[in-house]
Amino acid sequence: MSVSLLPFNLDFQGNPPILDFKNLITIATRVNMTKASIENKTLEVLLKSPTGIKGLDEITGGGLPQGRTSLICGGTGCGKTLLAMEFLLHGAMQFDEPGVFMSFEEKSGELAKNFASLGYDLNELVRQKKLTIDYAHLDPIEIEETGEYDLDGLIIRLGYAIESIGAKRVALDTIEALFSGLSNEAILRSELRRLFNFLKEKGVTAIVTGEQGEKTFTRFGLEEYVADCVIFLNHTVTQQIATRRLRIVKYRGSAHGTNEYPFLIDRQGFAVLPISSIGLDHTASSERISTGIERLDAMLGGKGYYRGSSILVSGTAGTGKSCLAAHFVDAACRRGEHCLYFAFEEAQQQIIRNMNSIGLDLSHWIEQGLLQFVNSRSTLYGLEMHLVAMHREVENFKPDIVVIDPISSLLTAAPGNEVKSMISRMIDYLKMKQITALCTNLTATNSSIEHTEIGISSMMDTWLLLQTIESSGERNRRLYLLKSRGMAHSNQVREFILSDTGAQLLDVYIGAGGVLTGSSRMTQEALDKALSLEFKEDIERKQREIERKKIAIEAQITILHTQFEAEKEDLDRLIAKQILKDQVLFNDELNMSLSRQADKWSACQSGNEGKTQ
Amino acid sequence: MNSENITPTESPKIGREKWQLRLYVAGQTPKAITAYANLKVICEEYLGGDYQIEVIDLLVNPTLAKNDQILALPTLVRKLPEPIKKIIGDLSNTERVLVGLDIRPIV
Numbered sequence: 001m002s003v004s005l006l007p008f009n010l011d012f013q014g015n016p017p018i019l020d021f022k023n024l025i026t027i028a029t030r031v032n033m034t035k036a037s038i039e040n041k042t043l044e045v046l047l048k049s050p051t052g053i054k055g056l057d058e059i060t061g062g063g064l065p066q067g068r069t070s071l072i073c074g075g076t077g078c079g080k081t082l083l084a085m086e087f088l089l090h091g092a093m094q095f096d097e098p099g100v101f102m103s104f105e106e107k108s109g110e111l112a113k114n115f116a117s118l119g120y121d122l123n124e125l126v127r128q129k130k131l132t133i134d135y136a137h138l139d140p141i142e143i144e145e146t147g148e149y150d151l152d153g154l155i156i157r158l159g160y161a162i163e164s165i166g167a168k169r170v171a172l173d174t175i176e177a178l179f180s181g182l183s184n185e186a187i188l189r190s191e192l193r194r195l196f197n198f199l200k201e202k203g204v205t206a207i208v209t210g211e212q213g214e215k216t217f218t219r220f221g222l223e224e225y226v227a228d229c230v231i232f233l234n235h236t237v238t239q240q241i242a243t244r245r246l247r248i249v250k251y252r253g254s255a256h257g258t259n260e261y262p263f264l265i266d267r268q269g270f271a272v273l274p275i276s277s278i279g280l281d282h283t284a285s286s287e288r289i290s291t292g293i294e295r296l297d298a299m300l301g302g303k304g305y306y307r308g309s310s311i312l313v314s315g316t317a318g319t320g321k322s323c324l325a326a327h328f329v330d331a332a333c334r335r336g337e338h339c340l341y342f343a344f345e346e347a348q349q350q351i352i353r354n355m356n357s358i359g360l361d362l363s364h365w366i367e368q369g370l371l372q373f374v375n376s377r378s379t380l381y382g383l384e385m386h387l388v389a390m391h392r393e394v395e396n397f398k399p400d401i402v403v404i405d406p407i408s409s410l411l412t413a414a415p416g417n418e419v420k421s422m423i424s425r426m427i428d429y430l431k432m433k434q435i436t437a438l439c440t441n442l443t444a445t446n447s448s449i450e451h452t453e454i455g456i457s458s459m460m461d462t463w464l465l466l467q468t469i470e471s472s473g474e475r476n477r478r479l480y481l482l483k484s485r486g487m488a489h490s491n492q493v494r495e496f497i498l499s500d501t502g503a504q505l506l507d508v509y510i511g512a513g514g515v516l517t518g519s520s521r522m523t524q525e526a527l528d529k530a531l532s533l534e535f536k537e538d539i540e541r542k543q544r545e546i547e548r549k550k551i552a553i554e555a556q557i558t559i560l561h562t563q564f565e566a567e568k569e570d571l572d573r574l575i576a577k578q579i580l581k582d583q584v585l586f587n588d589e590l591n592m593s594l595s596r597q598a599d600k601w602s603a604c605q606s607g608n609e610g611k612t613q
Numbered sequence: 614m615n616s617e618n619i620t621p622t623e624s625p626k627i628g629r630e631k632w633q634l635r636l637y638v639a640g641q642t643p644k645a646i647t648a649y650a651n652l653k654v655i656c657e658e659y660l661g662g663d664y665q666i667e668v669i670d671l672l673v674n675p676t677l678a679k680n681d682q683i684l685a686l687p688t689l690v691r692k693l694p695e696p697i698k699k700i701i702g703d704l705s706n707t708e709r710v711l712v713g714l715d716i717r718p719i720v
Contacts, residue, residue: 134679137682138684143700144698144699144713145701145709146704147647147702147703147705147706149685149687150644152671153683153684153686154684156678159675160676178684182685182701
């Protein structure tokens, strides 16, 4: 067999060609919102229709498959209609893609009312020809079936609605109503297939909703026909707290997030939280921001926290965690930054009053719009709801700093591991936005001090531990800096004092008396002071003595020197006298010999000349 | 399809007939033709000419589908006498058409 006949261009060894799967997937998942970027591509990629729903576009990699039909299934009240309608509404309002909503269950008037509560004016959109709502109703009581029929009526209606406003998006909610209205399932199934083909031919991006079946995704097996994208909505209640979740069961031709993502339906509509899809690729700022406490800045390499980092302040009750947070907030507001304070245990007024007592006036930051409190009980709603609510607030307020006080209270809303995953998602999210997060954590008194119940310390960049130590009949606060990533930081314990003028850090007493804080530190310090004073006096006395000695010695030296001078003078005088004496003697001798006419005169004279010269 | 083509019996006495029937179709499909033929036979036999059939082609007037909530085709709608009744299909089962139109055959 010759090589050319081999299928798939097998090479000579008979190996199949190596497919670059990775590359294929990247190409397929690349989202193309603009048409310009598509033109440059030689490969035809799957285009996507953005849903405009927060989070959903992220996990689907850009939206629903364009020009295809997606199925949204789930139990009663899980939000199918809302998702379908929001897809159309966002399409009409944000992406200039008019939509047709064919409702089989709710009348258009009811729909308009329901969505008015979410702030959407359906009637206005209908008037602007951006939306068409068609209520298709089948009442089995007034219908009799005889012989062959088809669903051309529905297709014509749909076709007309699409044509009349140039719709790009269609929602059928829920087409399964046909199964209860019409009894001939065989006809229905073939007609549904035809209907979906029709939608595909029209090039509209369609959403079909379906009620969850007992063992199947939809009661009537719609997933058989809609094969491109299936999204499953789920609504579970654990510990009396309801959580909605969304999962993409299938997305042909595209990579997608596969997890169950919590989602939320609130005043602002549908929001999915794809937070666990957030990667660890946020930028790390090297900018440093003050903690609001000078000595704490000094402990943190002299400059404070990193911007965009996460800080955990843990400690037992009454150790001053909130005060640390308040100082941080106050310092940020002084710099003109925006702070968002999530308080789960105290009311806004209470926090303001309490912080006033340590000399921090937070109320005027609120007036200036730099600080915003979000107070809610942790048990108010489920964890996901908290997360979404926090997301919303962060999105709206766009803070530079977020305080969560305390994260441990969220434990009451959900089991620990879920809180951990939520906090990690929240922190990832804040980091991505370069928002500095300060979380306080209440440690139970009986547990290890370095134990955070939620086990989140590993996620945090900086960890401050506050502790009260009971000794000498009083409790004193201590602050430890357990870790601070990426900076030289102090390993020393500090005493943490709350006064009228704010929080202060003091050095603890470390010495012969051990590590002391509070009044025992002061006593020890006073003792030390007295001791050192004594030493000082001693030294001064000794110095004075030495000085005196020096003066005495110097006086003696002078006396000796004078004596020496006197003796030397004496000696000189003697020498001079002797010379004079010698001279006189010689002259006398000379004169004598001259008078005697001595013959050795000349010799003597010359010899004396040499001497006298 | 033009409605006049298959409704030769349509008279100007609209509203006076006891039976006002409306047949929705989409083009001259075999099902539509069968349905119309079946309807004619049944009407002639059981209504004795006291009826009016209006054929509506949705390909020509797609907006009309909304008013009578037409999804399946062909659909026969009994506008009068009230209440409104609908029969979908090609009307091949005479018995069921009679039940649907609430006509009791004279024994």
